[in-house]
Amino acid sequence: MNKLTAYVLVTLLIMVIKNLWLKYVGESRIDVYFSLSLLIYLITTEIILPFKRKYRRTLSIIIGILIVIFMIIVARRIIEILY
Amino acid sequence: MRNYKLLGAYLLILGVLLFILGYVVSYEVLIAGFGISCIIMGSSLLILPLEEPIKAVNRGLLLTLEDMYSNLECLLKEFHMNRRGIYTPVLVGDYRTIRVLLPIEERIPKPAGYVGGLVHTSESSSLVVTPPGLSILNYLLESGHTLTSEELTSTAIEGLLVPLIDEIEICESISVGVAGEDITVLIKNPKIRFERFRDAYPRVAQCLGSIYASVVATLLSYALNTRLTVLSEDYDYNSITITLRVITGE
Numbered sequence: 001m002n003k004l005t006a007y008v009l010v011t012l013l014i015m016v017i018k019n020l021w022l023k024y025v026g027e028s029r030i031d032v033y034f035s036l037s038l039l040i041y042l043i044t045t046e047i048i049l050p051f052k053r054k055y056r057r058t059l060s061i062i063i064g065i066l067i068v069i070f071m072i073i074v075a076r077r078i079i080e081i082l083y
Numbered sequence: 084m085r086n087y088k089l090l091g092a093y094l095l096i097l098g099v100l101l102f103i104l105g106y107v108v109s110y111e112v113l114i115a116g117f118g119i120s121c122i123i124m125g126s127s128l129l130i131l132p133l134e135e136p137i138k139a140v141n142r143g144l145l146l147t148l149e150d151m152y153s154n155l156e157c158l159l160k161e162f163h164m165n166r167r168g169i170y171t172p173v174l175v176g177d178y179r180t181i182r183v184l185l186p187i188e189e190r191i192p193k194p195a196g197y198v199g200g201l202v203h204t205s206e207s208s209s210l211v212v213t214p215p216g217l218s219i220l221n222y223l224l225e226s227g228h229t230l231t232s233e234e235l236t237s238t239a240i241e242g243l244l245v246p247l248i249d250e251i252e253i254c255e256s257i258s259v260g261v262a263g264e265d266i267t268v269l270i271k272n273p274k275i276r277f278e279r280f281r282d283a284y285p286r287v288a289q290c291l292g293s294i295y296a297s298v299v300a301t302l303l304s305y306a307l308n309t310r311l312t313v314l315s316e317d318y319d320y321n322s323i324t325i326t327l328r329v330i331t332g333e
Contacts, residue, residue, distance in 0.1 A: 004087065004133075008087075008090070008124065008128065011124055012120065012124055015117075015120035015123075015124075016117070016120070018116075019113055019116040019117055019120065020113075022112075022113075022116065023112070023113040023116075027112070028112050029112070030106060030112050030115055030116070030119075033112060033115065033116035033119055034116075034119050037116070037119050037120050037123055038123070041123050041124075041127075045127075054132050055131055055132070058130050058131055058132055059127060059130070059131065061130065062123070062126055062127055062130060066123065
């Protein structure tokens with residue numbers, strides 16, 4: 001099994017376990033599912049994905065988009081708390 | 084690598100459907116969560132610039148080959164060489180092999196027990212080099228191919244060049260025409276194009292021919308047990324026409 005296959009399998013497996021665990025603990029906010037998916041994605045990408053600069057450069061586009069979505073979620077939560 | 088792209092597309096579509104089903108239709112966050120996971124992984128796989136490992140290796144080898152050509156160009160320039168090389172069968176010990184004789188003077192060098200380097204005889208001087216393509220010839224011989232032919236016919240020569248398609252996969256097909264002493268080899272859809280080499284290293288192209296010409300000339304010189312020179316090469320959109328001339332007599 002090469003590193004890329006391991007990366008896909010491990011990331012998907014951890015995400016499935018995370019989703020089931022969140023459901024088990026009764027979590028119903030979609031923001032939490034998204035945030036933890038992003039966290040898992042960042043960690044596995046950093047640890048497992050083969051270190052090739054061109055991979056990192058390309059994935060930084062997706063990571064950037066995901067972080068923008070995450071920031072919007074956080075901003076919405078802050079606004080909800082404040083008002 | 085194509086499989087990863089297909090998996091990425093599958094995950095992305097599945098993710099979008101799950102997200103819509105979970106978040107918009109039924110508001111089941113677990114399904115929407117799976118959808119988010121699939122979208123993230125699917126889009127990552129789709130966007131990753133994956134390429135077949137062999138392509139990357141080929142690119143590296145090609146660049147290294149270019150450096151070798153650069154060296155050879157310098158060497159030929161040093162000797163002021165621009166005459167066409169002669170692919171010649173030679174005996175090295177008990178083995179028959181091929182060398183290219185690059186004439187330093189006008190006179191065509193006679194075949195002798197050349198191995199390599201500068202060779203001066205009473206009649207001529209030449210630089211003897213190993214042709215690009217000799218290792219392919221050796222590989223084919225070691226693989227059990229019988230590369231000998233008594234006939235100088237297009238069918239026989241096409242048969243000799245078949246291993247270049249089957250074993251080495253340099254192109255999709257090869258056709259041959261014979262007219263007197265001239266052999267015309269048409270290489271259709273070559274896998275790698277070397278035109279850049281021809282432009283960057285004109286002396287090498289002039290003396291040895293392109294890599295394809297050199298490979299073909301080496302094989303045919305060995306198989307026909309005769310001296311050959313590359314007369315001309317024409318590059319078309321998806322084919323290369325190589326004309327070789329059999330050198331007979333002294």
